[in-house]
Amino acid sequence: MKRYTKLYWLYAKNHFKVMMEYRMDFLIGVLSVFGQQFAALFFLSIVFQHIESLNGWGFYEILFIYGIAFLGRAVHHIFFDNLWTIGWQYIRTGNLDRILMRPESAVPNRRRTGSTRRVRSTLDWGERTMARLE
Amino acid sequence: MRLQKYVALAASQIKVDMAYTAWYWASMFSVTMRLFILYFFWQAVYENKTDVSGISLSMMLTYAVLATMLDQFRGGAGRELAHLIKHGGVAVELLRPYHLLDKLLAQDIGTKTSTFFRSTLPLLVIAMLFIGVDPPTSLESVFAFSISVILAILLATLIDLLVGVLSFYTVNVWGLSVLQEAVITIMSGAIIPLTLFPEWFQTISLYLPFASLVYVPVAIYTGGIDASSIWSSILIQLAWVVAFFLFVRLLFAYAVRKVTVFGG
Secondary structure, eight states, X not given: OHHHHHHHHHHHHHHHHHHHHTHHHHHHHHHHHHHHHHHHHHHHHHHHHHOXXXXXBOHHHHHHHHHHHXXXXXXXXXXXXXXXXXXXXXXXXXXXHHHHTSSSOHHHXXXXXXXXXXXXXXXXXXXXXXHHTO | XXXXXXXXXXXXXXXXXXXXXXXXXXXHHHHHXXXXXXXXXXXXXXXXXXXXXXXXXXXXXXHHHHHHHHHTTSOSHHHHHHHHHHTTHHHHHHTSSSXXXXXXXXXXXXXXXXXXXXXXXXXXXXXXHHTOOOOOSOHHHHHXXXXXXXXXXXXXXXXXXHHHHHHHHHSOOHHHHXXXXXXXXXXXXSSSOGGGSOHHHHHHHHSSGGGGTTHXXXXXXXXXXXXXXXXXHHHXXXXXXXXXXXXXXXXXXXXXXXXXXXXX
């Protein structure tokens, strides 16, 4: 287990380095994820400008639900975001064989070679939304 | 410009799409889910009111169904191009006897045609049975709607291509594509009609192309855009399509020259 943790950390660092290579793109991406969060909250606030309650839930209660849901999603993304790309990015292109040949098991490998991008921003935002409602 | 080769490319893309059936069912499932979520959402919103900002429940549901379906056509051409650029395949493609942009467009049309028959039509049937889609307001609006839809899909493809061409400069297109998705989702009216947004937002969206992507065609159908402004809205759409088409071509030509100079 400890070995996997170390490997995981190495992969994560490596991936960050890859992303920082394309610095401008990375920055745009992080800002855009924040933008997505803003857009979602903007959408909710607009809906609540027109109505008072949504099936018994008020604006802040809906925001709370959104915060919880997104927090869970963000944590999931940190660890498992890249698994779903196994289909088209690895099996289809033949890259999965390359990974299967490695001395470590394939799944923990896959988990980390992917996107940490969304992680920080969504995690921050989920927490921030929750905190704002305290 | 011989059209046959592009038709062949479109056809081959359709075959590629048909080969992955699990993908097809998965995407059908997810869009159906999205439709039903929107359905329940609007049911809850309209629980205590009969209309929101002048839009009735059935009109809103019709809007949601059509907007969700139109949103499926957002565009893969740019992603293809970005992939080619990032992995170097673009060098080979540029040597071939066709214009790369035309090839991408042809492939994209192929994908979208197959999407239309495989998923849009069945979804429309499901929506009509379970959610209830309003009939169009008039014959003229159906005609205008069809034209508007074609223009909207073209525009979406071109915007996507633009993002793809920009990846000549940023190599990794991830950030731009997230930005594109974020902006388009909220500003094209794919989630809620633009008329519900505050005044300042609507004024801004007048000057941006995104409203033409989803809001204009669907509003023509539901009558959100009244009869007098239908054709001017379509003209605006056409103008955006032409502008983006020219801009993408120019940017591409410039970028390609730059790439070749450096020995790409």
